[in-house]
Amino acid sequence: MKILSLLLLTFFLGKGCQGDVLQNMDTAQITYTANTRGYYYEVIIEKHIASIKKNRAEKAVVVKISDTDWKELVNLFQELDLEELKNLKSPTEKRFYDGAAIASLKINYEGKNYESQSFDHGFPPVEIKKLVTKINSFAKQNNEN
Template sequence: MKLLSLLFLTIFLSKGCEGDAQKKLEAAQLIYTANSRGFHQEIIIENHIASIKKDRKGKAVQTKITNADWKELIALFKEINLEEIKDLKSPTEKRFYDGAAIANLKINYKGKSYESQSFDHGFPPVEIKKIVTKINSFAKQNNEN
């Protein structure tokens, strides 16, 4: 009976659930940067906090991420294959002629860094577009406040 209970408990706890995904996101740090000659933006997402820096010398402004936004980030984070981030190709090349700021997404997770190749700010690779758009939404919200 103990063996059966242990087996049931193991199966029940090992099932993927939102709580597991939330723990994964809480253990991660998402860093989005975009730079050009006249533009700088850095957004760091870490443990329910978005730190937004809008210029190179300025101080980051921190805002708490709402539960609804955090749940959306969890769902988007689950969709990302961290091992493939480094191989994603940019859909546009405007950054090569100053048509767009140079952007980058870096994810620090469990002591390891996963970093994308550079891409045009506003035109991320399709595989990370949803999460990059969500990360940028925190900077836009901060502009409105």
């Protein structure tokens, strides 16, 4: 009986902690931008919503993020070391000769801002590649609709 009680208590406590992590992600704002003189692209992720701008002058298109995509985004966010974001190095340097747009990733989490160094749009540092790819997938999904 004691073992059964212990297992049930462990199960419920474990589920409670997982809910707190998902709630914390709801307070985060993730902003991915890429731009050059003639190109602008921005995706802002906040509370199950992706706001996508492909032009400075136009209003953002708002897309609801599905529960499946949100869970994947939360998992990728949890793998990220926010303090190390500013130290990540770009694998390429095409932005230096107009070979790629200048991109950056900014995260506001629990009242603190974290920002990456600039990198080439389409070629993020390997440590954030999955997250950036997921963020950009929302804009691609929007193009299909």
